[in-house]
Every structure is written in structure tokens, then in C-alpha cells.
Amino acid sequence: MSAIPKGCLVVSCQARVDNPLHGPQFMGAMARAAAEGGAGALRVNGPEDIAAAREAGLPIIGINKIFSDHPVYITPSFEAAEAVARAGADIVALDCTHRPHPCEAPEVLVRRIREELDRPVFADISTLEEGIAAEAMGAAYVATTLAGHTGGPVPALPDLALIEALASRCTVPVVAEGRFNTPELARAAIDAGAHAVVVGTMITNPREITRAFAARVSPA
Numbered sequence: 679m680s681a682i683p684k685g686c687l688v689v690s691c692q693a694r695v696d697n698p699l700h701g702p703q704f705m706g707a708m709a710r711a712a713a714e715g716g717a718g719a720l721r722v723n724g725p726e727d728i729a730a731a732r733e734a735g736l737p738i739i740g741i742n743k744i745f746s747d748h749p750v751y752i753t754p755s756f757e758a759a760e761a762v763a764r765a766g767a768d769i770v771a772l773d774c775t776h777r778p779h780p781c782e783a784p785e786v787l788v789r790r791i792r793e794e795l796d797r798p799v800f801a802d803i804s805t806l807e808e809g810i811a812a813e814a815m816g817a818a819y820v821a822t823t824l825a826g827h828t829g830g831p832v833p834a835l836p837d838l839a840l841i842e843a844l845a846s847r848c849t850v851p852v853v854a855e856g857r858f859n860t861p862e863l864a865r866a867a868i869d870a871g872a873h874a875v876v877v878g879t880m881i882t883n884p885r886e887i888t889r890a891f892a893a894r895v896s897p898a
């Protein structure tokens with residue numbers, strides 16, 4: 679089972695159905711481009727994209743986003759996790775926030791993913807307390823993915839203070855994820871104690887990158 683190399687850039691290759699780059703052909707190509715560019719691992723959503731990304735030859739953190747009227751959508755059930763593992767994910771990521779979950783509770787999911795799927799768990803959390811709890815449940819990695827995403831406006835900058843706090847309290851590797859939108863911010867995550875840093879939008883979402891340029895070039 680592949681692990682996330684220490685000090686590496688993880689590239690998140692995701693495109694929702696409304697994105698012109700949605701689909702395994704595009705996400706497989708993104709994965710190969712990320713590998714050629716020096717990524718050490720990938721984060722990929724859904725069985726089809728995960729299967730396509732395997733060609734890149736990097737460890738894959740797999741998720742399965744299931745959208746409903748429930749706020750928890752990142753791999754919210756054992757069934758969703760099983761599909762990700764079957765598609766070839768080396769590591770399974772899921773929402774480990776303290777919000778009510780729509781199916782199994784995170785502690786049940788973490789245990790079943792480890793015991794029945796034989797995969798390490800990557801816990802997406804939003805607070806220090808959730809990170810500590812996820813480690814106690816048996817998660818192999820704790821990541822700041824959901825910091826700023828559990829209510830209110832999403833901040834512009836990443837939560838470096840949370841990374842520092844997690845790194846000083848957790849034994850498992852802490853992964854920085856969410857709004858690391860420049861190489862300098864990604865480096866700051868490693869300097870703050872992160873084992874690795876995940877970057878998505880600013881590497882693999884040309885529509886959002888274009889929006890950022892267009893907003894500066896021709897503001898409304």
C-alpha cells in the first residue's frame with residue numbers, strides 16, 4: 679500500500695459535472711501532467727477518475743463525493759468508500775468532522791475501511807479537536823480540507839495556525855489542504871509542520887484560474 683511521501687506536493691484532480699473538464703479522460707490527463715510536473719501523490723474523486731488516474735503511477739488518495747441535501751458529502755458511507763478502494767485508491771479520504779453524518783458515523787467508517795478494505799484513512803477535518811479525535815479513531819493522516827467549510831463565508835487564505843496546532847498535537851502526519859493557492863503558501867504549509875500539501879483549484883481547474891485572471895484584468 680503506497681504512502682504519501684514526506685514533504686511532497688499532492689495534486690487534487692477533480693472536476694464536478696458542471697465543469698467542462700469533467701470526466702476520466704480529462705482527469706487521467708491531469709494526473710499524468712501532475713506526475714510529470716513533480717507531484718508526489720494525487721487526490722482524485724470517484725471510481726472512474728481514480729481508475730483513470732492510476733496510469734500516472736502515483737499514490738492515490740481516493741474520495742467519493744455524494745451530494746444530497748445533507749452537508750456531509752466526502753465519502754459519506756461505507757459503500758462509497760468501498761467503490762473508491764475497488765477502483766484502485768491506495769488511501770481513502772472521508773469527512774471526519776463532528777457534524778452529524780448521513781450514514782455511518784466516522785468512527786465506524788474509519789474502522790471498517792481499515793479492517794474490511796485494508797486501506798489507511800485520510801481524515802478531512804475542520805478543527806484541532808476533530809483532528810485529535812480522528813487520530814484516536816485510527817486515521818493514518820489528518821488533513822485541514824474542511825477548515826472554513828463548515829459554516830459562514832469561506833476565508834480567502836488557508837489556515838496555517840490550524841496546521842501548526844495539529845502538528846504539535848498529532849502523532850500521525852498532518853496534511854495541509856484548502857486554499858494553498860500559490861507556491862509560497864504551499865511552502866509555508868510545509869514550514870508550519872505539514873507532512874505534505876494538497877493543491878487543487880489553482881493547478882487543475884482552468885475555469886477558476888481564468889476567473890482569477892479575468893477579475894484582475896477586466897473587473898466588473
Ligand SMILES: CC(=O)N[C@H](C=O)[C@@H](O)[C@H](O)[C@H](O)COP(=O)(O)O
Pocket residue numbers: 690692741823824827855856857858876877878879880
Ligand atoms: C471543501 C471541499 O469540498 N474540498 C474538496 C475536497 O476534495 C476539493 O473541492 C478541493 O478542491 C480540495 O480540497 C483542494 O483544495 P483547493 O482547491 O482549495 O486547493
